[in-house]
Amino acid sequence: MTPVEYFESQRGRYPGFHDEVLGDLVDGLALEPHMNKQLHMLSAGSKRKVWLAAAFASGAAVTLLDEPFAALDKASIGFVVELLEDAADHPERAWVIADYEAPGDVRLASVIDLGD
Numbered sequence: 001m002t003p004v005e006y007f008e009s010q011r012g013r014y015p016g017f018h019d020e021v022l023g024d025l026v027d028g029l030a031l032e033p034h035m036n037k038q039l040h041m042l043s044a045g046s047k048r049k050v051w052l053a054a055a056f057a058s059g060a061a062v063t064l065l066d067e068p069f070a071a072l073d074k075a076s077i078g079f080v081v082e083l084l085e086d087a088a089d090h091p092e093r094a095w096v097i098a099d100y101e102a103p104g105d106v107r108l109a110s111v112i113d114l115g116d
Helices: 004-012 021-027 043-055 074-087
Strands: 063-066 094-098
Touching: 004 043, 021 043, 021 074, 043 063, 043 074, 074 094
Parallel strands: 063 094
Antiparallel strands: none
16 A cells, blocks of 8 residues: 555545645655555655654544654654644644653643653
């Protein structure tokens, strides 16, 4: 499966999938050179970018991001932080972020510290 095929499969699962947003996500995460490669050929970071792009474009009411910054390059981390900052202004969607530390200056509704 290629990223293009993966995004097509996600369109079928999420009726609120935003194709117009997906284009911006592909650009912002520098995925264009990888769109027609097989997913198994992509690096861990590029695969994660594909999954993140699908998550942000899905339009799902609740989205879980498990360690969203793992394996990402600095530019992509900054882009995802910007997306999360923007998401804080749109209460119609909830984002649950599981990570070892809070993402930058993103406004969070709550933090659950599970300890060491």
